Amino acid sequence: MKPRHKKLLAITVGVAVLGIVVALVLNAFSSNLVFFFSPTEVVQGKAPKDRAFRIGGLVEMGSVQRSADGMTLRFKVTDTAESIAVTYQGVLPDLFKEGKGAVAEGRMGADGLFTASTVLAKHDENYMPPEAASAIEQAQKAKATLKE
């Protein structure tokens, strides 16, 4: 092959690979990004109805209930302003506790019940998931402004 052809070939291959990568990334982004909402935002209807998202905040005191078979849990996640009822099947992370921060990922049902596929708590007892902390902070700010 002539050098010119070789260069052309190299560029073609490069562009093709780049194209495939971009296509894969865009495709994955369109279906796999998970947005985060605070309970207040969910109540305001800002969260999507048709796709999964995350909510975060404190697990409301006294809200954790177990079904008779012991495998389904219901609890409320609150940012201290609003709270969302969550149902979850499975085993909770070790650090999941009432009054502690948690993040749940899942979908919102038509009945206003959030069905979680995953529940996360932080590895270290002294720290909150940053998303949960941010939800509480926002709700507190809103509260503080309202009280004026």
Added chain:
Amino acid sequence: MNKRLIMLLPLAVFVVLALFLGKGLFLNPREVPSPFIGRPAPQFALAEVGNPARSFSPKEMLGKVWMLNVWAPWCVSCRQEHGVLMQLKDQGVVIVGLNWKDKDREAAELMARMGTPYVINLEDLDGRVGIDYGVTGTPETFLIDKQGIIRYKQTGPINAEVWTEKLEPRMKEMAK
């Protein structure tokens, strides 16, 4: 194509990346300023630990500069700051304890053993008062002035350094 420009590409990519990283660094300030600072301390009425007859409300403290120390017997960092709090008490600092979610009711026993730095230690069993104050963990300490306004929030244990650099100057200012 200009070869030099291509060779500059990695640097350009890095500069953009670094700008975002820099922005990200200041996006999530870890020392979250409490939204309560500069606002009246939320009101509540709680009983004293081991003495349900005695009820306390922040209103009682109007006209005083005081500290609300949120703690729990199961919290190890609280034990770390305990020694400092005892010294502060000896210096005449008014500290009110909020015994947060002490389900096992260990506080009274612990205070009896280690001494109490508090003028009164309050029982917040279900943690509701803690939530009103936006408490996310223990220990947290609020400085409240004579008008009942929260002036400062310390997240994490108080040590000598925190006291001399952050709390003491503010307490002095507030006492004027």
Added chain:
Amino acid sequence: MIPELGFFALILALSLAIIQSVLPLIGAQTGNARFMAVARPAARAQFLFVVLAYACLVTSFLLNDFSVRNVATNSFSQLPAVYRFTASWGSHEGSMLLWTLILAFWTMAVSVLSRRLPEDMAARVIGIMGLISVGFLSFSIFTSNPFERLLPVPMDGRDLNPLLQDPGMVLHPPMLYMGYVGFSVAFAFAIAALLSGKLDAAWARWSRPWTTVAWGFLTAGIALGSWWAYVELGWGGWWFWDPTENASFMPWLAGTALIHSLAVTEKRGVFKAWTVLLAITAFSLSLLGTFLVRSGVLSSVHAFATDPSRGAFILGFLAVVVGGSLLLFALRAPAMASGTRFSAFSRESLLLMNNVVLVSALGSVLLGTLYPLFLDALGMGKISVGAPYFNAVFVPLMVPALFLMAVGPLTRWKGASLPEMVVRLRIAFVVAIVAAVAVPLAAGEFKPWVSVSVGLAVWIAYGVALGFRERLKHGGSLRSLPRGFWGMQLAHLSMAIGIVGMAMVSGYEDQRNVKMAVGDTAQLAGYTFTFKGVEVIEGPNYRAARGHLTVHPESGSDFALSAEKRIYNAGGMPMTEAGIDYGVFRDIYVAMGEEIEPQVWTVQLFYKPFIDWLWFAAGMMALGGFLAASDRRYRVALKAKDAA
């Protein structure tokens, strides 16, 4: 006194690091032999003082000196001694000191093993590594002093995070850092070459063994981390595409690309600029990883406690090191023409393809990791990019790379015949297709990704076998083959083994969450689990509820498993300690959930086929790296040069 001694040693080490970087670099630039001669002794002395500092830290931990903040927050009087030792790197401050220690170790190793390098090259390499040491030592001294005292002295410590109290954590961080930091050698060689303008095959040959060893450590470190997550997090996962994991995986991808492109540069003198760029990239990504983990910019399940001033320091350092070296690259690289020709189908072109794919994969991981940060910085909302994104992008990208993996080593340099290659590999192709169809069917259910993976694994394994056969065609024994060849083939074969593990466990794993009272049974994947009850036990620094189960397989004898739910005394932190029965073809994994009623627990049962193939493959891959790096031609060739 010991902590103060340690801090003093750090300051001395910093002074030595400054000398180690400034004088030799000036010397190399001006041709001053006396300045250049400072490099080696300064590097060794610096190493000694960092060792002394680290020894002081370890001593403070072993002696339970809770007046040291680092010890008070990360240790506990009841903590077993081995974890008191590992707690020395369990904290932010300690792990940064470990970083510095390992950097000093690599520098020392270069100073000992660089006898055959030209004097100015050695001076530059050691000088540049000294500059990096200056950065990290200042970081420790000014923002993360591990010897800081605490007043008043607490009665006891807050304990090491229970998650870190695991045998996997004893070796994981040092291994990972050996890899991360080891790329600094390749980086220093690349910068030294750019500074001197001597970018030739000899440069690539010097860099190669260092890069391969670092890469081997990184491979082992990542695998240990994955194993730790599997054992310790209690839900049977082994890779989460968590930002912290990605932070170590990105340098690995860059390092893998670098190993391959160094081979081309050494043998054929091409891709010089590209190789230099990769060497810079690999180390830059190590620094970026450190920044991401240490600054808390990304929310991650295992990000460390954070502090913006530390993040700012590392970012500044990152800007100087990476920005500076990329600027140097932009200035010097255009002058480095690679003239040699090769045809469109040759080992060069296949390795180029390998690099293109690996770097694309790296780009996609980088994008996925930083995308939440980009959106947040632009005020477009908080998002998380989870495993589905990475699987959807990364896995398809790996397919062509794995396909070429079998072809590359069989292809001649400069130019090869494509039709001839088709003939050589036609049986391999048929065998791979048969396996791709047969194995998933035999496993009970046809899954496309399992089929593709198994096909590729067999394809690669056949390629490896063919490689050996063709090398031995004209006589010779296995032992006569060079270690470089052995190392490469071992690493490639381990990839095949690893893919089988990943595909089988992802395709056929099974799990159940059940509520169990004493005597209850549950079925999973042909195994019958019987719950025998729970006993309370006292560990050295925790109390645990230990659940006992017996497992009855369809064939073979019963075995017992026990799993624990621990509550650590110091922080009251609960921890799940899984019970695992390891096996060649499957792991049976049990984790205790919660006690719902007295003696009634939720229990998680997992069936994990072929998962241990992953760790085995990683070990074999690291071994391949070490073997390749010990190839005698690196020593012989350098000796010959020395004699000349």
